[in-house]
Amino acid sequence: xxxxxxxxxxxxxxxxxxxxxxxxxxxxxxxxxxxxxxxxxxxxxxxxxxxxxxxxxxxxxxxxxxxxxxxxxxxxxxxxxxxxxxxxxxxxxxxxxxxxxxxxxxxxxxxxxxxxxxxxxxxxxxxxxxxxxxxxxxxxxxxxxxxxxxxxxxxxxxxxxxxxxxxxxxxxxxxxxxxxxxxxxxxxxxxxxxxxxxxxxxxxxxxxxxxxx
Amino acid sequence: xxxxxxxxxxxxxxxxxxxxxxxxxxxxxxxxxxxxxxxxxxxxxxxxxxxxxxxxxxxxxxxxxxxxxxxxxxxxxxxxxxxxxxxxxxxxxxxxxxxxxxxxxxxxxxxxxxxxxxxxxxxxxxxxxxxxxxxxxxxxxxxxxxxxxxxxxxxxxxxxxxxxxxx
Numbered sequence: 001x002x003x004x005x006x007x008x009x010x011x012x013x014x015x016x017x018x019x020x021x022x023x024x025x026x027x028x029x030x031x032x033x034x035x036x037x038x039x040x041x042x043x044x045x046x047x048x049x050x051x052x053x054x055x056x057x058x059x060x061x062x063x064x065x066x067x068x069x070x071x072x073x074x075x076x077x078x079x080x081x082x083x084x085x086x087x088x089x090x091x092x093x094x095x096x097x098x099x100x101x102x103x104x105x106x107x108x109x110x111x112x113x114x115x116x117x118x119x120x121x122x123x124x125x126x127x128x129x130x131x132x133x134x135x136x137x138x139x140x141x142x143x144x145x146x147x148x149x150x151x152x153x154x155x156x157x158x159x160x161x162x163x164x165x166x167x168x169x170x171x172x173x174x175x176x177x178x179x180x181x182x183x184x185x186x187x188x189x190x191x192x193x194x195x196x197x198x199x200x201x202x203x204x205x206x207x208x209x210x211x212x213x
Numbered sequence: 214x215x216x217x218x219x220x221x222x223x224x225x226x227x228x229x230x231x232x233x234x235x236x237x238x239x240x241x242x243x244x245x246x247x248x249x250x251x252x253x254x255x256x257x258x259x260x261x262x263x264x265x266x267x268x269x270x271x272x273x274x275x276x277x278x279x280x281x282x283x284x285x286x287x288x289x290x291x292x293x294x295x296x297x298x299x300x301x302x303x304x305x306x307x308x309x310x311x312x313x314x315x316x317x318x319x320x321x322x323x324x325x326x327x328x329x330x331x332x333x334x335x336x337x338x339x340x341x342x343x344x345x346x347x348x349x350x351x352x353x354x355x356x357x358x359x360x361x362x363x364x365x366x367x368x369x370x371x372x373x374x375x376x377x378x379x380x
Contacts, residue, residue: 060330062329062330175339177341178330178331178332178341179330189251189253189255191251191255191259191263191338192332192338192339193263193266193270194267194270194330194331194332194338194341195269195270195271195329195330195331195332196269196270196272197266197269197270198269198276198279200276200277200280201265201266201268201269201276201279201280202266202269204262204265204280205259205262205263205265205266207262208256208258208259208262209259209262211258212256212259
């Protein structure tokens with residue numbers, strides 16, 4: 001009987017250690033530095049109780065699902081009401097041939113204050129440009145000729161890659177490996193929400209966070 | 214003088230298997246409720262809402278079912294784990310554990326096959342669903358099935374101490 005208890009104790013101890021290793025250890029709790037935020041790709045109040053960094057890839061279908069299914073109500077009920085400060089982060093995955101170029105165009109559009117229009121058309125027409133690679137033509141649907149000239153100049157300038165790489169490095173530092181990944185911060189604690197979500201479930205999580213003192 | 218039971222591999226597997234699976238299920242439920250990877254631990258309400266987002270990312274259930282499951286599964290895992298560790302009515306609880314683990318395996322295989330870029334949520338947040346997850350869940354389901362089969366076989370076998378002494 002005593003032998004059985006010793007074996008049981010050893011098994012449980014070993015099991016706990018093994019599972020902790022398998023589960024991947026602790027979670028990253030990096031804070032958002034103000035200097036890391038491009039004001040053209042951030043929405044809502046900086047003093048909002050919740051900060052949400054969205055690591056996204058314009059060619060990723062799940063990112064489009066999140067954008068179309070959650071964003072409209074999220075902006076209406078949380079961002080525009082000062083509860084959530086939302087920051088877009090570029091995280092183009094190598095598996096998507098045109099996502100980095102799309103990120104370049106979106107960042108260029110952000111520099112001239114047209115990020116929202118660029119984001120919308122890139123997600124709305126994702127199937128089309130993902131197949132053809134025509135990111136330029138897609139953006140030209142929503143920007144004027146003068147705006148497109150500025151965007152093209154910025155894309156050709158090559159400086160935008162550094163911005164994208166900085167976002168990617170930030171994500172990797174927070175163990176982001178998939179898109180979309182939302183790193184949600186509240187009271188110094190960070191929570192990763194990975195993959196497509198429904199607004200109903202997502203807003204329950206945000207409400208739980210907001211109910212914390 | 215007390216006579217010790219002869220070593221029986223099947224009985225040894227039953228003991229180790231139920232302690233392993235029971236401990237695993239208890240730990241799995243615990244991670245969903247208390248998120249040991251986060252310091253300080255978030256309140257249980259936040260942890261369960263976070264777990265709900267992980268279930269939701271599998272894109273299998275409607276939101277109301279996601280919420281119900283998120284608030285039920287951790288407690289079911291802990292209760293089932295305790296019952297397995299105790300070893301009482303092993304045939305029933307090992308069968309239930311097998312159904313649960315086969316269900317997990319099916320969901321994980323489906324998500325992996327669909328190429329969903331999500332977290333597993335098996336032992337709290339932060340674990341990407343990869344082929345490693347599929348293999349691990351398959352191994353756990355196999356252990357559980359074997360445990361169930363052995364539990365039924367053992368129930369039919371006579372206990373070594375109950376053998377009649379000849380002569």
